[in-house]
Amino acid sequence: MEKALIRTKKLILHIGSWKTGTTSIQSYLSGKYQQLKADKVLYPMTSRRRADGGVDTAHHRLRMLLDGADGAMTLQVAGVLDRMAVELKQAQCETLLLSSETFMDFRRPETLRRYIEADEVQIVAVFRNQAEFISSMYYTEVCHRKVIDLPMDYLDGFNGNLLDYASCLVPWRRAWPEAQSSVSLFERGTPARDFPAAHMMAQIGLNWPVVAEDNHVEHKSLPAQATLFLRQLAASGWDDMSFFDVFKMCHRNADWFAPVKEHYSPDVLQQIFADYAPQNKALAEEFVSNGPREFAPLVLTERDTWERAMGDTSAVFPTILKRISRSAANACT
Template sequence: MPRLILHIGTHKTATTSIQRFFKHHQATLADRGVFYPDYSLIGRKPHYAHLGMVNALSGRHKNYSAELAESFFRKVLERVPDHDTTILSAEPFYRHVLNDPEEEPLYTPEEYWPLRESYIARIRDLFGEAQVVVVFRRQADYAQSLYQEHVKVTRYRGNFREFLNDFWYHFVFAEQARAWNAAFPGLQAMLFDRLTATGDPTAEFCRLLGLPVEGLGPVPRANEGLPVDLVVLKRMLHRGRDDKDTLRDKLEALAERLPPEVVEGFRARSFFNGAGEMKTFQTGFAAQNETLRPFLLHDDLPAEGPVFPAEFRKGLNFGDRLKPPLLRALLDLSLQAPV
């Protein structure tokens, strides 16, 4: 029986690499019965993922309308019976609520969950029966990566602690899983650390889903996050006049000019204030995370112990402020030439 897979994210769990893999091998996968549609179905420029159409469906795309998105998805559904597997991949599925505004507002649980469940119901009405697949990353790691991405692509001014409070709903994996499973029974979940432990998260993702990708080579990693110090700097610059894209370009250009020893110092940074705070944040989800077990596809997950470990790498630097090495490097660069 043909199956439709909705890969809903989450963000920062190798989604871009997985999507680029499907796009790169699109023709070969089609020969093997796997349909990874692109926007050429509706006469638009192909894209490696389906982010634009999912955003447009919620009125959050500057070039695509909700009507265009609905047309694209209808054409995809028309072709589902012609293939063994059809895959739609877009992490905004995990983020949106019904009638999403352009910018994410702050929600209380009482406000959020009715809107979230209504959005998922709309997706169910649109696609009918589908196999929903989600990848979860340990909350303490996910929070940092998500914050880096949020500051990178928006003009968000809040610090890390404010972000954790403002966007609490991203981290309650068990509640998100229950909401999706209620509309799409048989939710399937994976753990990011289990995927990466194999050395090839894309191949492991495909193996767990039974996709015929034997012999297909990996694609380069993509969508790397800005280093912590540059995220803090960008956040500070959000009070200026540059738009978010201009700022992002300037920061990426700056990163290329920084001395190697400064860049190396970025690699072991956390926005948390200390190891204790990071561990407390993670263990606060331990009981909820245990309820994810019935959804997990991993055949090597130990029956004992936490779903996500609460031990972290040694030697991390902590704090949500610019560090002296970057400040000195910025001063040196400013004396040499304008950034």
């Protein structure tokens, strides 16, 4: 067995999941690097610092490196962990805090156990009901990664294992059976959703006064019509710069589109929610520790309203293109 490369009094692992305010949380933690150190908590720069000198807000690179090594101790893994150990020692912190939603589907959590020795471990996770999650993920994939799948094709190809939240947590419990699990649901009206940064700080025992500006929601979603419009642009071969210029213009003019957020019909979303009811029951019984223990019933757009908004987008898109052309022309004059 490899000798642990990092020794800390407490290890906190924020493992996601996606679409639960993780970007807001990570931006907050990154911005409070010095304040956290003053409270003996290190949110390490190691594995966040980029080759160009910039600093990312989360530890996605660490997860990618460990996953690529597939459980082996490579020179790259050893180098990153050694640098993190040095950073921890120099900061004189007692707690090491790592955050990446990509940890949610990390295949080998036991690898971290071998490399990081801690007297106390806390695993923090937040989950969103599967119907909202898949619709929000579709928006992100189209608008940020230019995925060109239609909604149902995207759903058919999605890795359903990521929607079985209880099973996602099992490898982490197996790696650290003694760890404290802080599992919350991303529900309307709860701190996890309304104040993600403040909720995170409360979970790790730092009840700082978090101001409203620190709780802003990143990547506010466009209406579903806008997503399909951008999907069509991506499928038509628009270059990245032009595509993202239009994306920003759509954000500035969201009222161009019908105010319907769901990319899937109410019937499809209700079926997704029903399909994962057994897994969600297991999540509530085994892991959820505070707040609501089960997802609330879905609140969806009326079927007729959804169908009017999404049924014939071909009539909407030419109008949107004309508006974009006029806006671009006005900006140049």
